[in-house]
Amino acid sequence: MGYPQKPHARETVVLSKYFGDADARTYKGWIKRGGYEMLAQALTMEPAKIIDIVKESGLRGRGGAGFPTGLKWSFMPKEKKKPHYLCVNADESEPGTFKDREIMRWTPHALLEGSAIAAHAIQAEVVYIYIRGEFTEPWTYMERALAEATAAKVFGGIKIYLHRGAGAYICGEETALMNSIEGKRGNPRIKPPFPAAAGVFGMPTTINNVETLAAVPHILKQGAAWYKGLSLSSPKSTGTKLFSVCGHVQRPGNYEVTMGFPLKDLLYELCGGMQAGRTLKACIPGGSSVPILSREETEGCLLDYEGVVEKGSMLGSGGVIVFDDSTDMVYQIMRLARFYAHESCAQCTQCREGTAWTTKILERILAGQGKMADLDLLLDLSENMTGKTICVLSDSCAAPVVSGIKKFRSEFEEYIAGRRRAVMVA
Amino acid sequence: MADELINLTIDGAPVSVPKGTLVIEAAKQAGILVPHYCYHPGLPVAGVCRMCLVEIEKAPKLQIACATQVAEGMVVRTQSAPAKQGRMGVLELLLINHPLDCPICDQAGECELQDFTFQEGRPATRYSPDYPKRFNPVEDFGPDVLYVPNRCILCTRCVRFMEDIAKEPVLNVSERGDRAYIGIHPDARLDHPWAGNVVDLCPVGSLLSKDFLHKARAWELDKTASICTGCSQGCSITLDTRDNVVVRVRPRPNLEVNRFFICDHGRMNYRWMNRGDRIEAPLVQRDGELHATDWDEACERVATLLRGAGGRAVALVSPKASTEALFLARELFAGGGGRGGGLEWIGAFQVVMGEEAPLVGVPNLALRAERAPNAKGAELLGYSRDYAAALAAAETAAIVLVLDEPDLVVRTAGTLIYAGTVLPEGARAAAVVLPIANVAEEDGTFVNRDGRAQRYFQAKPAPGMARPAWWVLSELAAAAGRGERVATAAEAFERLTAAADGLRGLVPA
Numbered sequence: 001m002g003y004p005q006k007p008h009a010r011e012t013v014v015l016s017k018y019f020g021d022a023d024a025r026t027y028k029g030w031i032k033r034g035g036y037e038m039l040a041q042a043l044t045m046e047p048a049k050i051i052d053i054v055k056e057s058g059l060r061g062r063g064g065a066g067f068p069t070g071l072k073w074s075f076m077p078k079e080k081k082k083p084h085y086l087c088v089n090a091d092e093s094e095p096g097t098f099k100d101r102e103i104m105r106w107t108p109h110a111l112l113e114g115s116a117i118a119a120h121a122i123q124a125e126v127v128y129i130y131i132r133g134e135f136t137e138p139w140t141y142m143e144r145a146l147a148e149a150t151a152a153k154v155f156g157g158i159k160i161y162l163h164r165g166a167g168a169y170i171c172g173e174e175t176a177l178m179n180s181i182e183g184k185r186g187n188p189r190i191k192p193p194f195p196a197a198a199g200v201f202g203m204p205t206t207i208n209n210v211e212t213l214a215a216v217p218h219i220l221k222q223g224a225a226w227y228k229g230l231s232l233s234s235p236k237s238t239g240t241k242l243f244s245v246c247g248h249v250q251r252p253g254n255y256e257v258t259m260g261f262p263l264k265d266l267l268y269e270l271c272g273g274m275q276a277g278r279t280l281k282a283c284i285p286g287g288s289s290v291p292i293l294s295r296e297e298t299e300g301c302l303l304d305y306e307g308v309v310e311k312g313s314m315l316g317s318g319g320v321i322v323f324d325d326s327t328d329m330v331y332q333i334m335r336l337a338r339f340y341a342h343e344s345c346a347q348c349t350q351c352r353e354g355t356a357w358t359t360k361i362l363e364r365i366l367a368g369q370g371k372m373a374d375l376d377l378l379l380d381l382s383e384n385m386t387g388k389t390i391c392v393l394s395d396s397c398a399a400p401v402v403s404g405i406k407k408f409r410s411e412f413e414e415y416i417a418g419r420r421r422a423v424m425v426a
Numbered sequence: 427m428a429d430e431l432i433n434l435t436i437d438g439a440p441v442s443v444p445k446g447t448l449v450i451e452a453a454k455q456a457g458i459l460v461p462h463y464c465y466h467p468g469l470p471v472a473g474v475c476r477m478c479l480v481e482i483e484k485a486p487k488l489q490i491a492c493a494t495q496v497a498e499g500m501v502v503r504t505q506s507a508p509a510k511q512g513r514m515g516v517l518e519l520l521l522i523n524h525p526l527d528c529p530i531c532d533q534a535g536e537c538e539l540q541d542f543t544f545q546e547g548r549p550a551t552r553y554s555p556d557y558p559k560r561f562n563p564v565e566d567f568g569p570d571v572l573y574v575p576n577r578c579i580l581c582t583r584c585v586r587f588m589e590d591i592a593k594e595p596v597l598n599v600s601e602r603g604d605r606a607y608i609g610i611h612p613d614a615r616l617d618h619p620w621a622g623n624v625v626d627l628c629p630v631g632s633l634l635s636k637d638f639l640h641k642a643r644a645w646e647l648d649k650t651a652s653i654c655t656g657c658s659q660g661c662s663i664t665l666d667t668r669d670n671v672v673v674r675v676r677p678r679p680n681l682e683v684n685r686f687f688i689c690d691h692g693r694m695n696y697r698w699m700n701r702g703d704r705i706e707a708p709l710v711q712r713d714g715e716l717h718a719t720d721w722d723e724a725c726e727r728v729a730t731l732l733r734g735a736g737g738r739a740v741a742l743v744s745p746k747a748s749t750e751a752l753f754l755a756r757e758l759f760a761g762g763g764g765r766g767g768g769l770e771w772i773g774a775f776q777v778v779m780g781e782e783a784p785l786v787g788v789p790n791l792a793l794r795a796e797r798a799p800n801a802k803g804a805e806l807l808g809y810s811r812d813y814a815a816a817l818a819a820a821e822t823a824a825i826v827l828v829l830d831e832p833d834l835v836v837r838t839a840g841t842l843i844y845a846g847t848v849l850p851e852g853a854r855a856a857a858v859v860l861p862i863a864n865v866a867e868e869d870g871t872f873v874n875r876d877g878r879a880q881r882y883f884q885a886k887p888a889p890g891m892a893r894p895a896w897w898v899l900s901e902l903a904a905a906a907g908r909g910e911r912v913a914t915a916a917e918a919f920e921r922l923t924a925a926a927d928g929l930r931g932l933v934p935a
Contacts, residue, residue, distance in 0.1 A: 168602075185599065190473040190493050346580060346599060346606035347474040353519035356604035360557050369556075377552055384515030387487040388476055 005253045008270045012230065014240045015214050016256045019106045025141055027148035030109040036154045038217040042117040043156045048078075050121040054216065056224035058231075058238035062099075063089055063172075063209030064287065064317045066237075066305045069216075075196035076122040076204050084124035085205040087181065087195075088115050088213060090131040090138075091165050091172035094287035095339060097319030099242035100210035102254050104131070104138035107214065108145035112160060114213030117220065119158045122206050126159050130177050133165040169343035173391045174207040176345065187345045188391035211242055232260030237304030241315075245271050247322035248278060263301040267322060278324040282407070286316020288336050289396030291403035292329075312403070329408040330415055331423060333400050334362035340397035351394035354385040358401060365415050368422030375405055375412055434500040443496055450478055450491035453504060460504050461513055461542040463520075463629045464581040465492035468686040470590050475520075475581050477542070479512035480504045488512045510546055517547040523560040523604060524630075525576045533631030535644030539579065562607055568616030570636050570690060571625060575607040578632040584608060584624035591687070591787035594618045608632075619783035619793055622690040626676055635674075637694065642668040650885035651678060653872050655746050655865055656692035657780075657794040658801050660874025663688055665696070665866055670886040672699045672866055682935070683874065687785060689793040699866040705849050706890025709859035716859060721891065721901065727858050729905035731841050732758075737824035740816055740838075741773040743809060744830040745798030748870025749879065750918035751862075751895035752800070752807050753926055755829055758903050769825070773809040774816030776831075777801055794875060803873035806928030828853070829895060830862060845895055861892035868894035869915035871934050881915075881934040 004020070007013055018024035024033055042050055055070025076084060088111070092100040103111055111129070119127050131139050142162055149155065163181050165171050171180045175189035178200040199205020219227045219239075231238045237259040243266060246252045250272030257266060263285060267273065274280055283298040284290060290313045293301060297311040308315045323332065341355035358381060361374050382398035389395070405412060414420040431442045436449075439456040451467070453460050463475035473493040480491045483501035488509060491502070503509060520539065528534040562575035582599060585608065589595040596616060600609030610616060616624070625635045647666040654661040654675070662680035665672050675696050677688040708724030709716040739759040743752055752773075760771035777798045784792035801811075810816065817836065820826045824840040832850045836842065844856040847864050867888035871881050888894075896918045903909035912918040923932050 170602075190471070190490075341603050344603040346602050346604075347472075347582075348476050349474075349516050349519050349579070350476055352580065352604055352606060353522055357519070357522055357553065357557075364554075364556070381515075384512070384519070388479060388512055388515075390473060 005251045008255070010261075010265065010270060011256050012240045012258045013256055014218055015103060015107070015110070015211065015242060016254060019102055019254070021106065024107055025109075025145065027109065027145065027152060030107075035109050036113055036149070038220040039113045039116050039154060042120055042220060045120075047121045047123055050117065050220070053224050054121070054219060057219045057227040058236070059212065059215060059219060059227065060237065060305065061209055062211035062215075062241065062318070064094065064289070066315060069208065069212055072196075072208075073118070073122050073206060075194070076206055077196075080123050082203050083126065084122055085200045085203055086115060086119045086122060086124040086127045087174070087177060087200055087205055087207040088127060088129040088210060089172060089174060089177060089207055090129055090135070090210045091177060092132055092135075092210070092317075093169040093172045094289060094317045094319055095336070096244065096246055096284060096321040097287045097317040098244045098246075099254055099318060101135055101138055102242070103210050103214050104135065104142050108138075108141045109149060110214045110217065111142070111210055112145060112149055114216040115160060116155045116158050117216050118206070118208060118213055120156070124206070125157055126161070128161050128163050128181050128200065130163045130165060130171070130181060132172075133167040139164060169339075170345045170391070170393060173393070176391070177207065178205065185345075187347050190390055215239060230258045231304070232258050233302050234260065234304050234306040236306060241303070241318055243303065243318045243320050245320045245322065247320075248274055248324035248327070249322050250275060257303065259304040260307065261303045263303050263320070264299045266303065266320070267298070271322075274322075274324045278326060280322065281325045281327055282323040282329065284313075284319075284321040284400070286314045287319035288321065288339065289392070289399060290314040290316045291399045292407060294407045328423070329404055329411050330362065330366055333404040334359065334366055334425065336400045337362055337397055340393060344393060348389035348394060350385045351389050351397070354381055354394060355397045357381060358385075358397060362401075363425050365412060366423040366425055368415060368418055368420075370412070370416040372413070372416055374416070375409065379405060432496045432498050434496050434498070434502065436502040437504055445496075447496050448492060449480065449482075449489075449494045449496055449500075449502055452496050453491060453502070458504055460491045461545065462492055463538060463579055464583065466583050466627060466686070468591070469583060469586045469627070472582050472586060475516070475579065477513060477516050479509055479516070481506040481509045513542075513546055514548055517543050518551065518553075520579050521547070521551060522553040523576075524579070525559060527577070531577065531631035532634050532639060533577075533628075533644070537631060538629035560604055565610070567610055567633070568621055570622055570694075571616045572634045572636055572639070573608060573610075574632050574634060577630050578608060579630055580606055580608070581629060583627040583629070584633055587624055587627055588616075588618070588621070591785060592618050592620050593786040597624075619691065620687060620689050620785045622693045623677070623687045626686075638674050641673050642666075647673070648885070650883050652865070652882040652885060653799060653880050654688060654692040654695070655799040656689070656695045656797065658796040658798050658875040659683065659792060659794050660799060660872055660878065660880055661688045661692055662880065663692065665885040667866075667886050672696045672885065683878065683880075684791055685788050687788065687791070689783060689785070691780075691783070691793050699864055701848060703848055704889045704892065705846065705859060705861035706892060708861060708891065709849075711857045716854060716856075721893075724858055724860060725901050725905040728843060728902045729907075731825065731843070731857060732902075732906040732908070735769060735824045735841070737770065737840075738819060738822065739769040739771050739825040739827070740820040740823040741771070741809075741827045741829065742813070742816060742820065742831055742834060742836065743773060743775045743804060745775045745777055745801040745804050746865065747800060747804075747829050747895055748868065748915065749800060749803040749807070749873055749929070750870055750915050750922060751829065751899055752804050752809065753922035753929075754896055754899035754903065754909075754912075754918060755827060756807055756809075757909055757925075758827070758899055758906070759825075772816055772819050772823075773804075773807075774813045775801065775804045775809050775811070776813035777811065790876075796875070799874070800872040802875055802877060803871070803879075803929075806873060806877075807926055808928075828856075845898055847892070860898050861890065862895040862898055863888035863892050867892070868896075870894065870896065871915065871919050873929070873932070879929070879932045879934045881919075
């Protein structure tokens with residue numbers, strides 16, 4: 001359901017079934033809707049069996065990287081020698097993404113149930129749910145739901161804690177998130193060691209996204225084959241995915257569709273297309289960190305992990321940002337770069353200095369003082385910022401710059417040549 | 427399996443290193459220094475500066491040599507075009523906010539940012555002069571440390587030293603992005619007894635020693651391997667001299683003793699080496715006054731005194747004296763193959779005590795309470811710690827030799843021979859005064875508290891006619907017919923390891 005929109009006939013409503021239904025937030029209401037049945041069943045199952053089912057379902061991480069979830073769980077030591085931890089990444093900070101927020105707002109118990117099942121599967125007794133600091137409303141509902149469910153003793157021996165972030169984008173990076181939980185500065189860690197070997201507090205840890213875990217009870221309930229069958233194109237991308245559509249469409253919101261759904265249909269049918277008299281110019285399909293798609297690429301794009309890569313971008317977190325023909329791409333790209341410059345943790349040289357320099361160049365181009373050489377400089381700088389740092393924040397800053405210059409070069413050149421009115425940016 | 431060797435190739439050179447070795451260390455074994463800033467062998471790996479990017483065959487992207495462990499059959503290329511391109515990119519980015527104030531920076535000449543930029547940086551920046559550079563004012567971090575944030579490249583070596591080695595985490599990285607700087611706890615000072623190491627660790631001119639501020643340019647300095655005289659730990663140091671004046675003490679890596687560090691007490695313990703009020707010529711007593719003379723007459727005078735002497739001889743020595751000098755002083759009275767000539771010998775030294783200050787993160791490393799670099803050496807040679815007894819014995823002794831104890835008050839009915847660097851009031855009654863070199867002016871050996879003999883070297887000339895104590899004592903022995911001359915400290919050391927029981931077989935490290 002594309003809450004706050006009415007559900008569209010072409011949506012496949014699984015995770016978002018109760019979006020907008022306030023009764024589902026309560027423990028009683030959730031039980032009435034069949035909640036916690038799968039958890040009770042899972043707690044009697046062999047952990048390895050659950051991992052097998054999730055592997056079989058083809059579920060992949062919904063946080064952005066798309067790593068197969070069952071495989072990730074199987075990396076945890078089979079023989080438990082140290083405490084195991086599950087961290088839930090609810091630090092949804094990717095610009096353009098707001099799906100986890102809705103899951104926590106409307107179905108907090110779905111996340112708690114999925115988390116507890118996952119914890120059982122990886123033999124963890126402690127779960128940390130790291131919630132973005134700005135998410136005040138989801139925090140309130142999560143806190144309430146956790147108190148109710150804990151009082152009802154549904155989690156067996158599993159203890160779930162909520163941990164509130166303090167507003168840093170980088171804390172959504174899994175190793176920075178673990179540092180933050182430990183009370184340290186949220187800096188990404190160098191890998192190896194990988195979290196499954198030494199994660200939070202140095203113990204074997206798995207980190208999963210909210211949407212990933214919310215899907216787990218459904219997979220247990222309806223079976224791996226059912227989930228695997230939810231695929232319209234590539235068999236490597238299965239299930240449903242929430243897409244947060246924002247920008248210049250008539251009905252922005254969250255839409256749950258089956259993997260492989262055409263992006264064109266999502267934008268033009270489900271979201272009602274552009275505003276009257278406007279046409280599509282560009283689209284960022286997976287949150288601000290992925291390359292920008294042109295109109296042609298957007299309209300030919302299938303929404304699954306492979307389909308978006310084929311068009312030169314990534315599915316990412318499913319945050320679809322839509323730009324119509326009134327958009328100033330240079331300004332939008334500058335805004336993105338400025339965001340990354342602000343959020344860089346300052347560890348790696350390329351990111352700390354590169355994001356800020358990129359922003360300065362873009363600001364100057366907008367101010368009408370750019371040079372043609374700046375475009376090559378931006379591309380070269382982006383090359384230096386790609387694939388050379390601890391985490392991918394630096395790459396994320398470079399991606400829209402590179403794709404933006406490649407696809408909308410004439411807009412940059414108009415500013416540089418003085419054919420566009422300069423924009424002074426504060 | 428610690429012994430298991432891994433074979434890999436670095437820039438075409440085959441290397442075999444123990445399992446678990448980092449690529450950056452393996453490269454050193456192949457004679458290749460991969461440029462780096464945040465990596466330091468004495469600190470935990472951070473992997474943040476990204477300077478040591480190298481190409482590793484089969485890896486999808488460039489890897490940092492400082493955080494990558496070697497693997498069997500690995501092929502590393504430090505000089506491939508992508509690796510050099512990657513490092514050039516880092517250097518350019520490190521310089522965009524750097525003030526490039528090398529002409530007034532203390533680090534210039536020994537700055538890794540300068541060195542690697544010369545080696546593989548861009549000839550010119552592409553950072554437009556219109557863009558402002560990050561600016562933050564200079565901060566006073568502690569008794570001897572200034573922080574110049576504009577020059578900082580945020581390698582975090584200082585942060586990691588305070589956190590993981592000193593275990594007093596008062597520094598951090600504050601702020602984010604290009605606004606970041608090294609912050610200090612608002613209620614804390616960088617006054618840990620080992621805090622000065624952050625200045626040495628800083629690869630650029632961002633953390634500066636107030637003591638050394640604007641004192642000299644790096645290229646004007648002569649560097650001499652030495653041993654710290656601050657305490658009985660015996661840390662390896664480098665004495666930096668400019669125009670024959672010691673201007674700075676820095677740690678010299680020694681994995682067995684002090685790893686890469688020295689304490690602030692040792693770091694500041696050098697001004698006395700430059701004292702101007704030195705004895706510059708041998709002095710002999712004539713008509714109730716000391717008169718300057720030459721070495722021949724001084725030696726002859728001592729020889730005459732020794733020849734006629736019988737009874738007790740007392741040697742009051744400094745535990746800062748070289749092992750060679752202590753040995754030869756003993757030999758002058760007691761040794762010489764039974765040619766002691768009827769002298770009963772007593773030797774003693776006194777130790778100044780202070781506060782012990784350990785560096786928690788390094789085992790067996792501390793500023794020791796015993797502020798005596800060669801107490802162990804003196805002990806092994808039979809010198810006693812019972813200084814009071816020796817002073818009492820001196821009153822009735824026939825001959826008293828004082829070796830470099832300037833604050834000494836000694837009363838004796840016998841003959842006083844004073845060998846020292848400066849002339850204290852109490853030495854004016856001496857029959858003979860012999861000018862000797864200080865630790866910066868001679869070669870010699872100390873034995874540290876763990877019994878490790880360590881050689882130090884001459885960093886500057888001795889004033890006037892002053893000579894190393896071992897030379898003086900061997901001349902006296904020769905003149906008195908009590909031993910052979912030695913020409914060098916090494917020769918003296920050879921002789922003592924052959925003759926002295928406690929030191930037999932010792933090899934200076």
